[in-house]
Amino acid sequence: MAFFEGNKMTAGYGSGPDIISSCSINADRGEIVAILGPNGAGKSTAMKAMLGLLNLKSGSVLMDGKDISSLSPQDRVKAGISFVPQTRNVFADLTVRENLEVGAFLREDDVNKVIEDIYELFPILNEKKSQKVGELSGGQRQQVALGRALMIRPSVLMLDEPTAGVSPIVMDELFEHIIKVKETNVAIIMVEQNAKQALSISDRGYVLVTGENKFEGSGNELLNDPEVRRSFLGA
Amino acid sequence: MDFINAIIVLLNYTIIPALTYGSQLALGAIFVTLIYGILRFANFATGDMMSFGTMFAVLLTYYFQSLGINLGIFPTALITIPLATFMMILYMLSIDKFVFEYYRIKKSPPVQLAMVSVGVMFVTQAIIRIIIGPADRTFLDGEKFILKASEFKEITGLNEGLTIKSTQAITIVITMIAVSIMFWFLNKTKTGTSMRAYSDNEDLALLSGIDPKKVVLITWIIAGILATIGGVLYGLDKSYRPFVYFNNMLPIFAAAIVGGIGNPFGAFLGGYVIAFAEIFLTYAYKKFFTYILPEALEPNSMMQILSTDYKFAVSFSILVIVLLFRPSGIFKGKTL
Numbered sequence: 001m002a003f004f005e006g007n008k009m010t011a012g013y014g015s016g017p018d019i020i021s022s023c024s025i026n027a028d029r030g031e032i033v034a035i036l037g038p039n040g041a042g043k044s045t046a047m048k049a050m051l052g053l054l055n056l057k058s059g060s061v062l063m064d065g066k067d068i069s070s071l072s073p074q075d076r077v078k079a080g081i082s083f084v085p086q087t088r089n090v091f092a093d094l095t096v097r098e099n100l101e102v103g104a105f106l107r108e109d110d111v112n113k114v115i116e117d118i119y120e121l122f123p124i125l126n127e128k129k130s131q132k133v134g135e136l137s138g139g140q141r142q143q144v145a146l147g148r149a150l151m152i153r154p155s156v157l158m159l160d161e162p163t164a165g166v167s168p169i170v171m172d173e174l175f176e177h178i179i180k181v182k183e184t185n186v187a188i189i190m191v192e193q194n195a196k197q198a199l200s201i202s203d204r205g206y207v208l209v210t211g212e213n214k215f216e217g218s219g220n221e222l223l224n225d226p227e228v229r230r231s232f233l234g235a
Numbered sequence: 236m237d238f239i240n241a242i243i244v245l246l247n248y249t250i251i252p253a254l255t256y257g258s259q260l261a262l263g264a265i266f267v268t269l270i271y272g273i274l275r276f277a278n279f280a281t282g283d284m285m286s287f288g289t290m291f292a293v294l295l296t297y298y299f300q301s302l303g304i305n306l307g308i309f310p311t312a313l314i315t316i317p318l319a320t321f322m323m324i325l326y327m328l329s330i331d332k333f334v335f336e337y338y339r340i341k342k343s344p345p346v347q348l349a350m351v352s353v354g355v356m357f358v359t360q361a362i363i364r365i366i367i368g369p370a371d372r373t374f375l376d377g378e379k380f381i382l383k384a385s386e387f388k389e390i391t392g393l394n395e396g397l398t399i400k401s402t403q404a405i406t407i408v409i410t411m412i413a414v415s416i417m418f419w420f421l422n423k424t425k426t427g428t429s430m431r432a433y434s435d436n437e438d439l440a441l442l443s444g445i446d447p448k449k450v451v452l453i454t455w456i457i458a459g460i461l462a463t464i465g466g467v468l469y470g471l472d473k474s475y476r477p478f479v480y481f482n483n484m485l486p487i488f489a490a491a492i493v494g495g496i497g498n499p500f501g502a503f504l505g506g507y508v509i510a511f512a513e514i515f516l517t518y519a520y521k522k523f524f525t526y527i528l529p530e531a532l533e534p535n536s537m538m539q540i541l542s543t544d545y546k547f548a549v550s551f552s553i554l555v556i557v558l559l560f561r562p563s564g565i566f567k568g569k570t571l
Contacts, residue, residue, distance in 0.1 A: 077444045085442070091435045094428070101425070102432040106444040148443070 001065065002026035004050075004081075004156045004187050009059035011049040018057065019045040020211035027187040027204075029155060032178065034198040034219070035191045036232060037208035043191040044086070046208065047158050050189070051083050052076050063156070078106055082154035086161045086191075089145035092134035096125050099133055099144050103151030111151070118147045121180055139170035146177060150186075157181065159190035163197075175201050195232055199223050207232060236393070241526035243395040247384075253514040254507070255403040255472060258410035261506025262465030263483065264490035265417070265499045266458050272434040272497035273454045274335065276348030280356040281462070281487060286480035287359050288323035288463030289470045290367050295319060296374045308378035310405070312467055319467065324459035330355055331455055339451075356481075363477045372475045375402065402472040413464050414503055417457060421499065426453060434497065482547070486513065489550040493557050495564020504566060509550050517543045 005026040012018040020042040027033040035043045048054045050061050052073040060069045068076060077083075091099050100118055104111040119126035122143045128136060133144050142162055149157060162178065163171040171194065179201055182188050192198035199205050199219040207215040207228060215228050222228050263285060270278045278284075295315035305311045334355060338348050381404050384396025421427040426449075433440040433450045441447065466480065473479070490509045494501025520538035528534070541549065557565060 073442065074444055074446075077442060083442055085439065088436055088439060091432045091439065093435045094432060098428055098432075101428055102440070102443050102445070105425070105429055148439075152444075 001062075003028045003064060004189075005062040006046065006050045007060050007062065009046065009049050009061070010057045011045065011054050011059075012057070013045075013054070018211065020049065020208070022059070023208065023211060023213055024059075025050065025189065025206055025213075027156070027189050029187045030182060030185045031204065032182050032188045032190065032202045034195075034202040034205040035189065035208060036195045036198065036205055036222075037214070038232070040210075041208040042211035043208055044160055045211070047083075047160060047189065047191055051081065051158060077152065080152065080155040081158065082149035082152055082156070083158045084145045084149045084160065084162060086164055090133045090141050090148065093132060095130050095132055096136075096144055096147075097129040099148050100125075100151055103148035106152060114151055114153065118150060121150070122147055122177065137170075138166045139173060142166065142170075142174055143177065146174075146181065150181065154186060156187045156189070159188065161191055161193055163192065163194055171197065196223070237526045240393055240395045241523050243393060243397050244523050244526065247395065247397050249511075249514050249518050251399065251403055253510045255406045256514065257507035257510030258406050259465055259469040259472070259506075260483070260486050260490045260510055261414065261503045262410060262461045262468070263487035264494065264502035264506045265414070266461045266465065267487055267491040268494070268497055268499050268502040269454055269458055269461075271491070272499075273430060273450060274339070274348075276345045276352060277488070279349060279352045279484070280330075280359055282480040282482070282484035283356050283359040283363065284323070284327065284458075285462045285466035285469070285483075286363055286477050287326060287466075288319050288459070289466035289475055289480070290363055290477065291319035291322045292316060292463065292467045293372055293374045293470065293475050294367065296376075300376065306377060308401075310375050310377045310401070310471055312374055312471055313405070316463060316467055320460050320463040323463045324456055327455045327459050327462075328452070331451065360478070360481070367477065369477055374475060375471050377401065400472075402468070406468040406472060409464060409468060413461065417461070418500065420457075430454065485547055485554075486510075486550040489554040489557075492554055493565055495566055498564060498566065501564050501566040505564075508565075509553060512553055513546045513549045516540045516549050517546050 007024050008022045009024070010018050010021045023042065023046050025033070025035065025046055035046060037043050045054065049056055052071055056069055060067055062068065063079060063081070068079060071079065091102060094102065097115065100115050101111060104114060107114070124140055125143060125147055128140065133141060136144065146162070159178070163174055166174065175197065178188060178190070190198065199222055202219040204218050205216065205222045206213060207222065215222060215225065217225070263281060267278060267281050270276065292312050292315045295318055296312045299305070299311050299315065304314070306313055334351060335348065338351055378401050380398060381401050382397060382399040384398045387397040388394070421431060429440065429445045430450050430453060432443070433445055433447065469480070469483070486509045490505035491502045492505070493508050494503065494505030518539065521534055521536070524534050524538055
């Protein structure tokens with residue numbers, strides 16, 4: 001049994017059709033799990049369902065063995081699940097430091113210690129701490145977004161296309177940061193378009209097609225699976 | 236000497252009144268901009284809410300006067316502000332609970348909320364009419380002047396007198412204190428930061444665990460304080476005519492938009508921009524030019540750019556020009 005599990009989740013938006021059906025995804029602490037698949041496969045939807053942004057029609061979400069299916073997104077944040085959305089994932093009008101402080105909104109203790117840890121992980125944020133996030137580059141913003149999400153010291157971190165719209169060099173840098181985060185014993189689930197690169201840093205991966213699990217396996221297995229290569233990796 | 240006289244004329248008839256009027260507008264404009272930035276609608280009930288709070292200050296002032304309570308040289312109305320503010324906040328919160336909350340939860344578009352606020356405006360006007368009536372009321376007591384024209388002339392030996400009304404000094408001082416406290420709160424406290432975060436990116440604020448109900452509550456509390464203080468200061472300065480506040484909404488909205496809607500500091504400065512523009516463009520400069528120009532060039536007209544009747548046209552023109560050329564406001568950068 002994994003630390004964070006979504007079991008046989010079926011969900012859709014409002015009364016519309018099911019976007020994911022009987023989809024299962026799980027992740028352990030200290031592990032990067034990638035969710036891949038073509039456009040419209042329900043990758044982000046699966047993630048939103050695990051976050052509670054979407055009501056499940058059936059299935060369940062478990063964390064550390066406890067059923068958290070009925071918790072609101074806010075309560076899941078309190079339970080230690082952090083999320084970095086794909087777009088609008090920073091407070092552009094606030095400074096870097098204020099972004100981190102808002103990320104720690106639920107913490108009652110002294111946040112300075114946590115902020116120092118984040119600065120250690122992302123040194124650029126220390127340099128730019130008094131600057132407004134709206135003035136930073138795309139890669140720096142993604143680091144702010146990651147930093148904000150890490151402020152609650154989550155046990156599960158969900159990333160929705162963390163490298164969307166950044167250059168290949170910045171992408172490599174971000175992946176390095178994500179690996180560093182993983183090493184702090186966090187379970188990381190990410191949705192990615194850059195499938196090859198994502199699999200190369202992931203411990204495991206899921207390939208979704210029309211809302212259902214199609215393939216799963218370790219990063220290397222998927223990278224070398226001829227069918228996965230042909231249909232999703234373009235080679 | 237003539238030059239100093241000319242400066243005194245300007246100070247007396249334009250700069251000091253504009254600073255006073257600007258402070259009153261600034262408080263209203265911050266109120267508009269806060270509601271817009273956080274609750275995301277243009278509140279057309281702004282003017283009448285200010286009037287509503289002032290009404291309590293007027294009634295309480297009469298009550299305190301009948302009990303013989305006063306503040307000596309200061310207006311009695313100042314001690315009524317906390318209580319009037321409390322009533323104002325209570326009114327705003329009940330309106331929010333029974334009216335705005337429904338549309339907020341339904342996620343209605345901002346224009347629908349704005350129309351709802353027009354309804355709130357009419358109801359508020361009606362309540363004011365029932366409680367206090369439409370009559371003009373003066374509730375200023377205490378010392379009227381800090382500096383009288385005759386005293387000033389005696390001290391300085393100048394031809395022109397400088398008058399500083401106590402309401403002008405009180406308005407400027409109280410505005411500065413209230414606005415400083417508000418900016419300190421928004422920029423330096425955890426709750427203030429969470430409000431700015433909520434205004435910036437609502438979804439992410441929710442994901443960070445910020446409680447939207449608390450943000451809305453604090454917003455109305457700050458709005459209530461600003462509305463009441465602004466309304467009372469205006470009423471003390473000009474006398475309380477309940478429905479004048481409705482007219483003041485045009486310059487108040489103009490100030491908020493000039494400053495960049497959603498940006499409290501912009502709204503604060505915008506208040507002064509509008510006030511100075513209105514007063515500078517409608518002041519008759521004849522006396523001023525008589526002092527600074529040689530006798531031969533002395534003007535024989537009033538030297539007034541616009542009649543004072545056009546004072547609203549000034550704010551309206553500024554509003555239109557800003558919306559056409561700098562729709563995000565003339566001050567760059569920072570929003571709430």
